[in-house]
Amino acid sequence: xxxxxxxxxxxxxxxxxxxxxPLKTLSxxxxxxxxxxxxxxxxxxxxxxxxxxxxxxxLPADSGEKIxxxxxxxxxxRITSNAMINACRDFLELAESHSRxxxxxxxxxxxxxxxxxxxxxxxAKQHNSLERACRGAPGLAAGTxxxxxxxxxGEASDEDEETEYFDAMxxxxxFITVTADPKHHRRSGSNLSGASEGHPxxxxxxxxxxxxxxxxxxxxxxxxxLLPRKRRRSRIPDKPNYSLNLxxxxxxxxxxxxxxxxxxVNFNEPLSMLQxxxxxxxxxxxxxxxxxxESSTEQMCFVAAFSVSSYSTTVHRTAxxxxxxxxxxxxxxxxxxxxxxxLCEQVSHHPPAAAHHVYSxxxxxxxxxxxxxxxxRGKYLSIMPLGAIHLEFxxxxxxxxxxxxxxxxxNIIVGKLWIDQSGEIEIVNHKSxxxxxxxxxxxxxxxxxxxxxxxxxxxxxxxxxHYVMSGTWDEKMECSKIVHxxxxxxxxxxxxxxVYQTLSPKVLWRKxxxxxxxxxxxxxxxxxxxxxxPEERVAPTDSRLRPDQRLMESGRWDxxxxxxxxxxxxxxxxxxxxxxxxVEALEEGKxxxxxxxxxxxxxxxxxxxxxxxxxxxxxWEAKDKQDWSVxxxxx
Numbered sequence: 001x002x003x004x005x006x007x008x009x010x011x012x013x014x015x016x017x018x019x020x021x022p023l024k025t026l027s028x029x030x031x032x033x034x035x036x037x038x039x040x041x042x043x044x045x046x047x048x049x050x051x052x053x054x055x056x057x058x059l060p061a062d063s064g065e066k067i068x069x070x071x072x073x074x075x076x077x078r079i080t081s082n083a084m085i086n087a088c089r090d091f092l093e094l095a096e097s098h099s100r101x102x103x104x105x106x107x108x109x110x111x112x113x114x115x116x117x118x119x120x121x122x123x124a125k126q127h128n129s130l131e132r133a134c135r136g137a138p139g140l141a142a143g144t145x146x147x148x149x150x151x152x153x154g155e156a157s158d159e160d161e162e163t164e165y166f167d168a169m170x171x172x173x174x175f176i177t178v179t180a181d182p183k184h185h186r187r188s189g190s191n192l193s194g195a196s197e198g199h200p201x202x203x204x205x206x207x208x209x210x211x212x213x214x215x216x217x218x219x220x221x222x223x224x225x226l227l228p229r230k231r232r233r234s235r236i237p238d239k240p241n242y243s244l245n246l247x248x249x250x251x252x253x254x255x256x257x258x259x260x261x262x263x264x265v266n267f268n269e270p271l272s273m274l275q276x277x278x279x280x281x282x283x284x285x286x287x288x289x290x291x292x293x294e295s296s297t298e299q300m301c302f303v304a305a306f307s308v309s310s311y312s313t314t315v316h317r318t319a320x321x322x323x324x325x326x327x328x329x330x331x332x333x334x335x336x337x338x339x340x341x342x343l344c345e346q347v348s349h350h351p352p353a354a355a356h357h358v359y360s361x362x363x364x365x366x367x368x369x370x371x372x373x374x375x376x377r378g379k380y381l382s383i384m385p386l387g388a389i390h391l392e393f394x395x396x397x398x399x400x401x402x403x404x405x406x407x408x409x410x411n412i413i414v415g416k417l418w419i420d421q422s423g424e425i426e427i428v429n430h431k432s433x434x435x436x437x438x439x440x441x442x443x444x445x446x447x448x449x450x451x452x453x454x455x456x457x458x459x460x461x462x463x464x465x466h467y468v469m470s471g472t473w474d475e476k477m478e479c480s481k482i483v484h485x486x487x488x489x490x491x492x493x494x495x496x497x498x499v500y501q502t503l504s505p506k507v508l509w510r511k512x513x514x515x516x517x518x519x520x521x522x523x524x525x526x527x528x529x530x531x532x533x534p535e536e537r538v539a540p541t542d543s544r545l546r547p548d549q550r551l552m553e554s555g556r557w558d559x560x561x562x563x564x565x566x567x568x569x570x571x572x573x574x575x576x577x578x579x580x581x582x583v584e585a586l587e588e589g590k591x592x593x594x595x596x597x598x599x600x601x602x603x604x605x606x607x608x609x610x611x612x613x614x615x616x617x618x619x620w621e622a623k624d625k626q627d628w629s630v631x632x633x634x635x
Contacts, residue, residue, distance in 0.1 A: 121378030433461035
């Protein structure tokens with residue numbers, strides 16, 4: 001992870017302490033050694049005097065020889081310790097002289113980097129200002145892709161340009177976890193206030209759904225009520241080794257309208273955003289197991305693990321998915337094989353928003369509307385998914401709601417791209433009022449924590465903690481049952497830490513290994529490799545039928561770029577026509593509804609109070625009849 005520190009920028013004081021800290025430590029250790037040397041010299045001299053006195057006594061011959069030998073060894077020991085102290089002193093002097101040289105070199109490199117970053121950031125701000133100026137220019141045609149009519153949500157996203165999204169992390173509750181031995185754990189009376197306790201015998205693995213942790217691989221069949229899985233493709237054509245010159249692309253954009261600058265497919269992966277959204281279901285079996293939980297807090301653990309698992313595919317996936325066209329859909333019908341069917345639709349273009357609905361015959365339904373807001377900050381790109389994810393279990397009626405964290409793509413201009421996830425997820429069960437607070441720790445080069453760390457606590461409606469969640473978003477999540485909790489010592493920030501005594505952790509989720517040759521197939525998982533596989537009977541608006549994406553997957557990138565530009569221009573023409581209709585309706589004093597989604601409708605959510613696109617039905621019936629007459633011609 002050495003190259004991951006490409007945009008770390010600690011304060012100068014911190015840098016100096018990093019440099020001078022070790023030197024101070026070395027100096028103090030040298031002083032300790034000098035003290036030891038003085039003691040050794042003092043006691044050594046006393047020892048030699050005592051031995052000399054013994055030699056002067058009239059002792060048997062063999063005793064005198066032994067004393068003489070001991071005396072010689074004591075002398076050698078004192079000489080060796082003196083040599084060691086001198087060597088340590090030489091090392092410290094060398095370290096001091098070299099540290100000054102390193103400091104100068106480091107300071108020079110930092111100044112160069114800061115200048116470059118400031119220049120890039122200034123360019124990004126100027127680009128933003130130009131874009132906004134172009135939007136507001138009176139002479140600009142109404143039909144450009146930037147658009148003269150912006151939604152309130154889109155406008156608000158420009159106002160907080162300098163907002164940082166990691167500040168809230170400082171307020172996350174701190175806690176310490178101590179593993180207890182269930183054989184020796186006793187419910188002893190505690191005089192600590194706020195303590196909560198549980199029975200270790202509740203953690204019964206033989207009877208618990210936790211026993212069936214994530215052991216089955218994606219290609220193994222689970223569930224006797226389902227048909228055997230259809231054999232699907234396990235590879236796609238290797239990614240071509242096309243070199244990409246960012247500056248040549250920017251040079252070719254000079255003089256063109258901002259809205260008409262085509263971004264080449266070189267930056268993409270051959271999947272759409274709708275397919276990436278569907279990829280969140282890769283570990284759907286976590287929800288199948290959650291159905292079987294009798295306890296709502298135990299069920300919350302599986303929901304939390306599921307919410308984290310959706311990020312596991314992002315760790316190597318630095319390419320962006322294709323932006324869906326308005327009205328584009330994507331279905332994943334695995335009802336007979338895996339027990340669920342999923343449908344996504346692009347319901348808005350500005351701001352881009354996708355609605356998603358999943359029904360599982362195993363006892364759960366998931367729905368969401370996600371709008372992606374992004375900010376280019378010169379050094380990195382922040383991607384902020386806006387919108388709530390809803391999950392409801394049919395039998396219990398437990399209704400969970402949570403939101404996604406911020407994704408950050410580092411080294412946008414210079415260096416190797418890498419992705420980090422940071423922020424907090426609060427999962428709320430709106431029926432039982434249980435909560436789970438998950439913290440995604442942002443990567444820091446100077447941190448001793450495991451990279452990509454996720455921690456959290458599951459608590460009930462009364463705030464009593466039941467489980468501790470821990471793991472990483474790219475590998476696994478574990479759950480530990482709390483048997484005792486108490487308030488510990490106060491941290492350096494003045495916050496009181498909670499100490500949780502837990503039983504041994506159980507793995508709820510573990511990432512599937514990537515398929516062979518994944519590095520040449522865009523680092524796709526086994527599920528991702530199947531998402532764009534051609535299927536019959538899908539809607540004519542399905543992402544699998546998108547020609548530019550199909551050409552890119554086949555390795556024909558030049559043709560894909562031409563086709564991508566054609567589709568984008570076609571979409572602009574439809575938008576210009578819609579805007580003209582809106583103006584005409586306004587002049588005639590009529591209402592204009594605007595774009596109406598095909599399979600979703602906007603409703604006020606009863607739980608969050610937000611306006612959200614929910615599935616209104618009809619898609620799967622249309623598929624059975626093969627009646628796609630309502631679908632527009634978008635490709």
